[in-house]
Structures are given as C-alpha cells and as structure tokens.
Amino acid sequence: MIKLKPLSKSVFVVLSAVLMFSSPSSADEDNYSPLDSPSFFEGLNTFTAVFSQIKQMYVDEIDDETLFNNAIRGLIEGLDPHSSYLEPVDQSKVSESTMGKFGGLGIVIGTKGDYIEVVSPIDDTPAYRAGLKAGDIILQIGDQNVSQINLEEGVKLMRGAPGTTIKLTIGRPDIAPFVVEITREIITVTSAKGLLLEEGIGYLRIAQFQRPTAEVVEKIIGDLVEKNEADLDSLIIDLRNNPGGLLDSSIDISNLFIDEPGIVVYTEGRTPSSNMSFPTKPGDILNGAPIVVLMNVGSASASEIVAGALQDHKRAIIMGEESFGKGSVQSMMGLQDGYGLKLTTARYFTPSGRSIQATGIAPDIALDNISLKDEEEESIDFSSQEKDLKNSLSAQDEEEPAIENPTELTPEEILKSQEEITDARDQEFVDLLMEDYYVHEAVNVLKALKIYNKK
Numbered sequence: 001m002i003k004l005k006p007l008s009k010s011v012f013v014v015l016s017a018v019l020m021f022s023s024p025s026s027a028d029e030d031n032y033s034p035l036d037s038p039s040f041f042e043g044l045n046t047f048t049a050v051f052s053q054i055k056q057m058y059v060d061e062i063d064d065e066t067l068f069n070n071a072i073r074g075l076i077e078g079l080d081p082h083s084s085y086l087e088p089v090d091q092s093k094v095s096e097s098t099m100g101k102f103g104g105l106g107i108v109i110g111t112k113g114d115y116i117e118v119v120s121p122i123d124d125t126p127a128y129r130a131g132l133k134a135g136d137i138i139l140q141i142g143d144q145n146v147s148q149i150n151l152e153e154g155v156k157l158m159r160g161a162p163g164t165t166i167k168l169t170i171g172r173p174d175i176a177p178f179v180v181e182i183t184r185e186i187i188t189v190t191s192a193k194g195l196l197l198e199e200g201i202g203y204l205r206i207a208q209f210q211r212p213t214a215e216v217v218e219k220i221i222g223d224l225v226e227k228n229e230a231d232l233d234s235l236i237i238d239l240r241n242n243p244g245g246l247l248d249s250s251i252d253i254s255n256l257f258i259d260e261p262g263i264v265v266y267t268e269g270r271t272p273s274s275n276m277s278f279p280t281k282p283g284d285i286l287n288g289a290p291i292v293v294l295m296n297v298g299s300a301s302a303s304e305i306v307a308g309a310l311q312d313h314k315r316a317i318i319m320g321e322e323s324f325g326k327g328s329v330q331s332m333m334g335l336q337d338g339y340g341l342k343l344t345t346a347r348y349f350t351p352s353g354r355s356i357q358a359t360g361i362a363p364d365i366a367l368d369n370i371s372l373k374d375e376e377e378e379s380i381d382f383s384s385q386e387k388d389l390k391n392s393l394s395a396q397d398e399e400e401p402a403i404e405n406p407t408e409l410t411p412e413e414i415l416k417s418q419e420e421i422t423d424a425r426d427q428e429f430v431d432l433l434m435e436d437y438y439v440h441e442a443v444n445v446l447k448a449l450k451i452y453n454k455k
Contacts, residue, residue, distance in 0.1 A: 001102065005295070005401065007014060013063065013167060021146065029377040030033035033288060034394060035275070036079050042178060044178045044248075044284045045072070045449070049062045051067060051071075054067060055187045056068075056190070058110065058198070058442065059379060065230075067128055069085070069087075071146050072085050072347060073085040075134070076341065079343075079344065080328070080344050081110060081111060081250070082326075082330050082344055083342060083343050083344045084152075084326060084340075084341075085337060085339070085340075085342075086339060086341065087338075088337070088338030088340075088343060089291060089338060089340060092455075093120045099396055100411050104158060104159050104160075104181050104184055104187060105125065105126050105128045105158055105160075105166070105186045106121060106122040106125020106126055106128060106189075106208075107120070107121050107122065107125070107127040107132060108120045108121075108122065108243035108245065108298075108300075109138070109151065109154070109155070110151070112137060113134070114146070114147035114148050115138060115139060115147060115413055116137070116138040116146050116151060116154045117136070117137055117173075118132050118133065118134060118135065118136040118137075118138065118300030119134060119243055119244050119297075119298055119300060119317050119324065120134045120241035120242065120300070121133065121205040122187065122189055122207060122208065122241075123189070123190070123205070123241075123243060123245070123277070124190070124396050125187050125189075126182045126183055126184065126185055126187075127182060127184075127449065130180045130182045131180065132168075132170070132180070133172070133299075134241050134296060134297055134298030134373070135172075135173075135297060136170050136171065136454045137170050137171035138154070138168055138170060138171075139169045139170065139171050139173070139177055140167075140168070140169035140289070141154060141157045141167075141168060141169075142157065142166060142167055144157060144438055151156040154247070156308065159317065160184050161184065162184055162185045162186050163183065163185070164184050165181050165182065165183045165184070165185065165398045166181070166182055167179055167181045168180050168182065169449070171260060178430065180270055180385040186190035187209055189207060189210070191206065191207055191208050191209070191210045191212070191213040191216060191245075192204065192205065192206065192207065192213055192216045192217050193205045193207075193220070194217075194221070194223065194224055195222035195224070195429065195433075196224050196227050196228055196430075197236070197430055197433065197434065197443060198430075198443075199228065199233075200228060200230070200232060200233030200450075201232070201233060201234050201235075201236070201443060201446060202220070202221070202228070202234070202235045202236070203235075203236045203238065203433065203439070204217065204220060204235060204236065204237045204238065205347070205446070206237065206238070206239055206242055206253070206303075206306075207241075207242055208242060208243065208244070208245045209242075209244060209245030209249035209250050209253070209302040210246060211246060211247055211248075211249060211301075213245070213249045213252075213253065214249055214253045214259075215251035217253055217256060218256060218285060221235075221256075221285050221286070230296050231286075231289065232286060232444075233289055233290075233450055234288050234289050234290045234291070234292070234401035234446040234450065235286060235289060235290075235291050235292075235296070236291075236293075236294065236442045236443070237291060237292070237306075237316070237447065238294045238439070239293060239294060239295050239296035239299045239303040239307060239437075240296045240298060240299060240320065240438065241296065241299065242299050242302075242303040243298070243300050243303075243304055244300050244301025244302035244303065244304075244326065245301070245302045246302065247265075247278075247302060247305070249302065250265075250302035250305040250306050251264045251265065251305070252305075253306055254280075254286070254305070254306050254309040254310065255280055255281045255283070256283075256313055257285065257291060257310060257315055257316070258280045258281075258284065258285060258311045258313050259283060259284035260280065260311065260313060261279075261280060262279070262280050262313065262351055263277050263278060263279050263280060263306070263351050264279070264280055264305070264351065265305045265308045265309060265348055265349065265350065265351070266278065266280050266348075266349050267329050267346040267347065267348055267349070268349060269345045269346030269347070271345070271346075274329070274331075274345045274346040275346070276346075280313075281303075290316075290317070290398060290446055290449045290450075290453075291309050291315060291317070291443040292315035292316065292318075292319055292445055293306070293310060293311075293316045293317070293318050293319070294316050294319055294320050294438045294439070295307055295318060295319075295320040295323050295361060295363060296320050296321040296369065296438075297321050297322065297323065297324055298324065299320075299323040299324060299361075300323065300324035300325075301324075301326045301327075303323065303354045304323045304325070304326065304327060304348075304360060304361050305350075305356070306325070306347060307323065307361045308350035308351070308354065308356060308361050309350065309351060311350070311361065311364070312350050312352045312354075313351065314353040317363070317365060317445060318361060318362075318364045319362050319363055319364065319366075319367055319441065319442055319445070320338070320362045320363050320366070320367050320438055321366070321367065322360045322361070322362050322363065322366075323361045324360055325353075325356065325357060325358045325359055325360035326357070327347055327348040327349075327355060327356025327358070327359075327360075328342055328346070328347055328348070328357050329344065329345055329346035329347065329348065330342050330345070331343055331344075331345045338451050365441075365445065367437065367438055367441060443454070
C-alpha cells in the first residue's frame with residue numbers, strides 16, 4: 001500500500017493547470033471551480049502519491065512535462081472516442097480537416113476493441129482502390145501489431161511521403177486475414193458527383209461535406225436538368241461511406257431540398273452555448289420530386305444529419321443499413337504553449353428529437369449488403385458503429401473517427417473534376433452503377449412512386 005505524502009509542489013502545479021483548464025469558454029457559462037469539490041483533493045492527493053512513486057522508482061527517468069502530458073491525455077481520452085488532447089503538431093493537422101487535399105491512404109478510421117476499424121474509405125483514393133471496405137479491421141500496420149498501439153499512433157504509422165508504400169493486414173468477415181500494400185499519395189477529394197441514370201432519374205454522390213459542397217451540388221442538379229431537357233422526376237442521393245465533414249455544409253445541402261418551416265438539426269449540451277438550433281430555409285431545387293437517400297454503416301456525422309432531416313421532414317425515403325451513429329459535437333479549445341483540447345460538448349438531434357448519437361439513422365427500407373453476405377458460412381462480425389467504440393457516449397444522458405487531414409478544393413476545381421469524370425465514364429459508368437444492388441433497388445422504388453403518383 002502506498003502511503004500518501006503531504007501535498008507537494010507537484011500538487012500545486014497540477015492544481016494550477018486544472019484551475020486554468022476549468023475557466024469558462026464564454027461569459028454565459030457557469031464558472032466551475034474544483035475547490036468546491038471535496039473529492040477533488042482526495043483524488044489529487046492520490047495522483048501526487050502515484051506521481052512521486054513514478055519519479056522515484058520507475059525503471060527510466062521521466063521528466064515532469066511528459067508525465068503531466070500523459071496524465072492530461074488519459075484524463076481526456078477516457079471520456080469518449082472523440083475527445084482528445086492535441087499537441088502543437090496535431091493542432092495544425094486538425095485545422096486542415098475541413099478541406100479536400102491531403103497526403104495519406106484515404107481512409108476514415110476509428111477504434112474497435114484493441115484494433116483499428118475502417119469506418120469508410122474515401123472515394124477514389126489509394127485505400128478505396130485497394131479494396132478496403134467499411135467494417136474492415138486493421139490488425140497490423142507494417143510489422144506493428146495494432147493491439148499494442150493507440151489510434152493516434154496508428155494514424156502516424158499510416159501517414160508518410162507520397163509515393164511510399166505501407167502494408168496493412170486486414171481482417172474481414174468470412175475470409176482469412178490478408179495483406180494489402182498501398183502506395184501513399186496526395187489525396188484529392190471530389191466532394192460531389194452526379195449523372196443521369198435514365199430519363200428523369202438523377203444520381204448524386206456526396207463523398208464528403210466540405211465548404212463548397214452545397215454550391216457544387218446545386219450546380220450538379222442544374223447540369224442534370226439540362227441533360228434531361230426537363231426537370232428531374234426523382235433523385236438518388238448516395239451517402240454510403242460518407243464520413244461526414246462540416247456541419248454548415250450538411251445544413252446547406254439539407255436546405256436545398258426542404259421547403260417547409262422547421263429545423264434541420266439541433267444540439268444539446270450542458271452549457272447554454274452548446275444548445276443551438278439550425279432552421280430550414282424556403283426553396284427546394286427539385287420542386288418536390290421524390291428522393292431516395294442511400295446509407296450504410298459507413299455513413300456518419302454530417303451524413304446522418306442530412307438523412308435525419310430529410311427523413312423527419314418526409315422529404316426522402318432512406319434505404320440501406322442503419323448508419324454509424326456519430327452524433328456528438330466536438331469543440332476546439334486552445335491551451336498554453338500551442339496545445340489544444342478537442343472536447344465533446346453536445347449531442348445532435350434530428351428535427352423530431354431523435355438522438356443520432358449511438359443510435360444512428362434507421363432506414364425506412366432496409367437492404368442487406370449482399371456483396372459481403374455469405375449464407376453458407378458463419379461470419380465473424382468485424383463491423384461496428386459508434387455505440388461499439390470504446391468509451392462511446394450513450395444516445396443521451398438518462399461531435400472524425402479520425403480522418404486524414406483534408407484541405408480544400410475550390411468549387412471550380414471540383415466542378416472541373418466532375419466534368420472530366422462524367423465525360424470519361426458516360427454510359428459505361430451508368431451501366432456499372434445500375435448493377436449496384438442499392439442503386440438498382442432505389443431506382444425500382446422511384447419508378448413505383450412515379451406510377452403511383454400518376455393514379
């Protein structure tokens with residue numbers, strides 16, 4: 001048993017740090033002071049005893065700064081999967097996370113047990129072309145066993161100079177673990193693409209919600225109307241494996257299709273500044289034409305906000321799988337010496353009051369991912385959702401998966417990329433897309449609605 005020593009100089013250093021961290025971020029929030037909590041000093045005394053024993057007896061000498069940083073990191077990362085303590089170098093990386101160019105593999109990842117899970121591959125990236133899928137488990141990065149490292153260390157191992165390669169050992173249902181070798185490159189994310197599947201039926205793929213995505217989507221719909229030589233009869237919005245992105249972008253895109261008073265999404269937290277509501281705006285660029293939204297377990301965050309808003313406003317039919325369930329809000333706070341704090345401060349709720357966190361968006365029409373299903377073999381379920389992550393928040397008390405630093409493309413660059421892709425694929429791409437089970441079923445539903453509405 002460790003005998004507790006009197007409060008030392010270290011205690012006052014820690015106390016000063018805690019007092020600094022507990023300062024309110026805005027004037028409308030109550031000022032919490034740990035001095036008001038008797039249990040604070042009990043815990044602080046235990047912390048000091050452990051700190052002293054490490055300093056005196058640990059096999060290697062550890063400096064105070066390292067120990068304090070480790071303690072703060074453990075304090076924060078024990079809360080939930082999305083809160084984290086950011087070192088100065090990580091701060092700059094996070095600040096780039098709303099854009100469209102970055103170096104790496106092109107995957108959104110989270111944790112599952114002791115391993116790293118692929119939440120979703122990003123369209124047309126090395127990871128996507130290598131065949132990685134939502135729900136894949138990364139067992140090994142190079143020679144490093146993933147169970148021996150944390151998520152942040154895994155991200156660092158996968159990053160590297162463009163042109164270099166990395167081997168990943170992947171676990172997937174129904175098959176033995178396998179190795180893929182992926183070449184890193186500068187990733188350019190085209191946030192939205194569109195094409196005309198057949199007369200009157202448009203297809204819109206949104207891969208990620210970036211700053212210019214709403215503007216790009218509006219332009220794509222205009223182009224599809226022009227190609228159709230008439231207004232669209234219906235639209236498929238494909239949000240599968242979309243990891244999310246900017247809240248403002250998801251709200252703007254929702255408002256492109258909603259033409260009634262109400263809200264798109266609202267947030268609730270413990271402080272007044274965490275409680276926000278985002279209203280709808282009049283104007284529906286489809287003039288009420290039916291919409292089917294495709295989702296799967298890789299659809300997260302901003303994707304779920306859009307799907308939830310369109311579903312609650314009865315503006316779209318949601319088809320596919322239950323979504324990931326990432327419905328928490330993270331706030332960025334600057335600390336001294338360039339350090340930062342990313343802290344979960346609120347939960348997202350759909351217009352009807354449904355919590356997205358840990359529950360996700362349930363489809364109106366459920367579809368099996370038949371490309372992964374094998375009825376004759378017992379499968380090992382590697383896939384997971386937000387509720388399965390370590391320390392995951394519950395839906396409510398009874399805020400990227402980590403995404404590799406995207407940077408922004410201009411609307412002009414995105415639209416130019418869209419035109420080049422559309423010109424290249426033409427009917428061949430449409431034929432391939434029509435073989436997609438989800439798209440095929442969505443088209444059938446839209447055709448049935450068209451017939452029904454004519455009666």
